[in-house]
Amino acid sequence: MRNPDPIHEYHRMVNMFLDQQLNDEENRQVLHQAQENPEFQRVLRTEQNFRELIKKNVVHRPQVTSRLIDNIRSRILKQE
Amino acid sequence: MKDFYHFYKVNQEDRIRYDRVFEKELLPHIDALSTFAFHLTLNEDDADDLVQETYLKAYRFIDKYLEGTNAKAWLFKILKNAYINEYRRKSKAPAHVDYEDIVGYQDSEDSAIGEFTDLREELFNHMMGDEVTNAINSLPVDFRTVILLCDVEGFTYEEIAKILDVPIGTVRSRLFRARNVLKDKLKSYAETMGFSDKRKPRPRKME
Numbered sequence: 001m002r003n004p005d006p007i008h009e010y011h012r013m014v015n016m017f018l019d020q021q022l023n024d025e026e027n028r029q030v031l032h033q034a035q036e037n038p039e040f041q042r043v044l045r046t047e048q049n050f051r052e053l054i055k056k057n058v059v060h061r062p063q064v065t066s067r068l069i070d071n072i073r074s075r076i077l078k079q080e
Numbered sequence: 081m082k083d084f085y086h087f088y089k090v091n092q093e094d095r096i097r098y099d100r101v102f103e104k105e106l107l108p109h110i111d112a113l114s115t116f117a118f119h120l121t122l123n124e125d126d127a128d129d130l131v132q133e134t135y136l137k138a139y140r141f142i143d144k145y146l147e148g149t150n151a152k153a154w155l156f157k158i159l160k161n162a163y164i165n166e167y168r169r170k171s172k173a174p175a176h177v178d179y180e181d182i183v184g185y186q187d188s189e190d191s192a193i194g195e196f197t198d199l200r201e202e203l204f205n206h207m208m209g210d211e212v213t214n215a216i217n218s219l220p221v222d223f224r225t226v227i228l229l230c231d232v233e234g235f236t237y238e239e240i241a242k243i244l245d246v247p248i249g250t251v252r253s254r255l256f257r258a259r260n261v262l263k264d265k266l267k268s269y270a271e272t273m274g275f276s277d278k279r280k281p282r283p284r285k286m287e
Contacts, residue, residue, distance in 0.1 A: 015256070019230060021237060050263065054231045057212035061118050061127070064110045068128055072135045076102075079136070 010043040018047055090143070098142045105151040106138055112152065112233060113159055119228055120163050122217060133166065134159040153235065157243045160225070215265040223258035230255055 010033075016022050017030040033040045090098070113134060117127035137158050138145070145154055216224060229235045229243060230251075237255075241248045 015259075019237065019255070021252075050259070051231050053212055053266075054216065054227060054262075057209045058115070058119070058216060058228065058232050059213055061111070061114045061124075064114050064131070068131065069107065069110065072132050075132065075136055076139050079140075 007039070007043065010040050011047070014040075014044050014047045017044075018051060094143075097147075098139070101142060101145065101147055102139055105147070106135065106142075106145075106155060109152045109155050110135070113155055116156065116228055116233070117159060117163070119217065119224060120160075120221060130159060130163055130166070133162045137162060150239065152233075153239045153243055156229070156233070156235070160243055211269050212266065215262055215269065218265065219258060219261060222254065223261060226251060226255045227258050227262065 013022075013026075013030055013033070017027060022030065030044075034044050035041075110131065114127060114131050117130040117134075118124065121127045121130060134155060138155055141158075145151070216227065219227070225244070226240060229240045230237075235243065237248050237251045240251045244251070246254075
């Protein structure tokens with residue numbers, strides 16, 4: 001049974017939308033809702049910002065060194 | 081060891097093909113694996129060891145990999161298994177996730193029971209990078225993992241389910257829970273900085 005709270009339902013739909021779990025028709029509905037419903041639009045914007053915040057702040061290690069790659073290759077050769 | 085020797089009895093033609101697949105399809109994902117490994121181990125040296133271990137295992141079982149398929153997901157699955165097998169055993173154990181809690185949320189996303197944290201969007205402007213990073217790294221490893229796989233690496237629920245060996249419903253509920261925990265942490269941080277949510281709490285509808 002779906003949650004009767006519309007905000008909860010907006011979050012559910014928005015999460016599924018952003019996680020690319022909806023079909024084409026459902027995606028269209030989300031985009032339509034976002035245009036017509038300011039509260040839905042707010043939830044969509046908030047969730048998008050939240051994900052961008054995560055992406056931006058997850059520490060990406062600098063490019064792996066050629067030394068590590070060479071180590072892997074040489075260990076494979078040794079195993080052979 | 082039996083598998084090991086089985087693999088190394090392959091003929092020269094196969095060996096050349098395996099080397100090509102390794103270089104062209106597996107090695108290009110090393111940076112993503114390195115970042116993922118670091119966020120699992122939270123230690124540079126352990127992360128490098130884990131990446132090495134992953135590639136050695138991948139090469140050893142390369143005959144099981146179907147050329148042109150999802151190499152990245154395959155490697156992430158090997159890395160995750162290597163992490164569980166090697167690193168959890170060594171008392172460098174990550175924070176424990178209360179699975180009762182997760183089970184409790186299993187149906188909550190699709191049902192009427194679930195609670196969620198609704199961040200005020202203005203708060204995002206005041207978030208400092210370090211605090212966000214710390215909040216992500218302080219999540220229990222199972223929560224951190226789904227967020228990294230989904231929000232950073234862009235894997236689908238189906239791919240994450242295969243990588244983690246869990247049902248898709250568990251991926252969905254774990255993500256839901258993980259994002260809520262992260263939002264709670266960020267909200268607490270924002271409040272300590274004086275950016276509290278002045279909105280009236282929304283009444284929770286009860287079934």
